[in-house]
Amino acid sequence: MLRKISFVGAGSMAESIIAGIVKEKNLHPDQIFVTNKDNKDRLERLKNRYHVQCTTDKEAAITGADIVVLSMKPHDLMAAVEAMKMHIKPNQVIVSVLAGVSIDYISSIVGRDVPVVRAMPNTSASIGFSATAIARDNKVSDEQLNAILSLFGTVGTTTVIEEKDMHTVTGLSGSGPAYIYYLAEAMEEVAVKSGLDKEVAKSLIMQTIIGAGEMLKRSGEPAEVLRKKITSPNGTTQAGLKTLDELNFQEAVIEGVKSARDRSIELGEGNKR
Numbered sequence: 559m560l561r562k563i564s565f566v567g568a569g570s571m572a573e574s575i576i577a578g579i580v581k582e583k584n585l586h587p588d589q590i591f592v593t594n595k596d597n598k599d600r601l602e603r604l605k606n607r608y609h610v611q612c613t614t615d616k617e618a619a620i621t622g623a624d625i626v627v628l629s630m631k632p633h634d635l636m637a638a639v640e641a642m643k644m645h646i647k648p649n650q651v652i653v654s655v656l657a658g659v660s661i662d663y664i665s666s667i668v669g670r671d672v673p674v675v676r677a678m679p680n681t682s683a684s685i686g687f688s689a690t691a692i693a694r695d696n697k698v699s700d701e702q703l704n705a706i707l708s709l710f711g712t713v714g715t716t717t718v719i720e721e722k723d724m725h726t727v728t729g730l731s732g733s734g735p736a737y738i739y740y741l742a743e744a745m746e747e748v749a750v751k752s753g754l755d756k757e758v759a760k761s762l763i764m765q766t767i768i769g770a771g772e773m774l775k776r777s778g779e780p781a782e783v784l785r786k787k788i789t790s791p792n793g794t795t796q797a798g799l800k801t802l803d804e805l806n807f808q809e810a811v812i813e814g815v816k817s818a819r820d821r822s823i824e825l826g827e828g829n830k831r
């Protein structure tokens with residue numbers, strides 16, 4: 559049973575998770591503590607929006623928390639940990655959502671025998687639709703892992719993976735929503751340029767993306783089969799896909815995911831012993 563959870567870092571990702579937890583009423587807002595570097599306005603906004611406990615006092619934020627979520631950018635990790643590590647106790651578990659940074663590195667800079675979990679959610683957590691991958695070190699008990707799975711379970715699906723796969727997952731589902739939004743932006747641009755009302759275009763694109771996602775989920779059929787069902791011989795879809803092929807659409811997506819994965823590796827290299 560979780561009594562208190564603390565977020566160190568109060569940006570987009572922390573807000574997405576907080577919004578999801580508060581919306582699902584998994585924890586009372588009084589049980590959620592948030593701190594950041596020094597931006598009091600940002601903390602004030604989060605307090606007004608979600609009624610969570612916001613403080614710049616790291617000790618107050620962390621003391622008594624069952625779970626401490628590290629949610630700052632990788633380059634701010636060291637400074638953040640330096641300012642809080644004296645308040646960390648071995649019965650607490652650290653959950654890092656940082657791209658690239660290894661469990662070993664976090665353990666080494668915290669410098670205490672604290673269990674560490676790495677999680678890679680995405681911003682869809684804010685509406686309960688994150689795809690969160692989770693890896694743990696051997697200091698994390700089953701009870702602690704279950705509490706973390708249950709916490710992230712309130713903001714979407716959870717999948718336990720090996721830490722070695724975290725970079726790939728980061729490029730895939732951590733950054734993934736951005737690729738879909740980029741596609742939506744391009745579809746909207748062509749629709750509006752073709753004379754369609756912007757709101758009509760947005761609504762059609764949105765439902766098309768939701769429908770395709772639900773088909774992938776519910777039909778049990780692979781993406782390739784679903785694509786082929788839309789593609790009538792000599793029809794419109796075939797013409798569209800042909801142009802996408804000529805412009806190397808699939809290769810662009812593949813290389814994009816690989817670049818995100820490689821950037822995750824680089825971020826880890828910059829935060830390595």
Ligand SMILES: NC(=O)C1=CN([C@@H]2O[C@H](COP(=O)(O)OP(=O)(O)OC[C@H]3O[C@@H](n4cnc5c(N)ncnc54)[C@H](O)[C@@H]3O)[C@@H](O)[C@H]2O)C=CC1
Pocket residue numbers: 566567568569570571572593594595596597629630631632634637638639655656657678679680681732733
């Ligand atoms: N935005 C996303 O879609 C996702 C982000 N992540 C990871 O989440 C982390 C945060 O990303 P965003 O929320 O997008 O960044 P952001 O820039 O929106 O927020 C970063 C937060 O960290 C705080 N911070 C900076 N230095 C600090 C310090 N010394 N002590 C305490 N807090 C400090 C800032 O005040 C800010 O509140 C990153 O490590 C990123 O890799 C993971 C999955 C998805």
Ligand SMILES: O=C(O)[C@@H]1CCC=N1
Pocket residue numbers: 657728732733
């Ligand atoms: O862009 C980033 O570095 C973070 C990690 C995954 C999604 N956003």
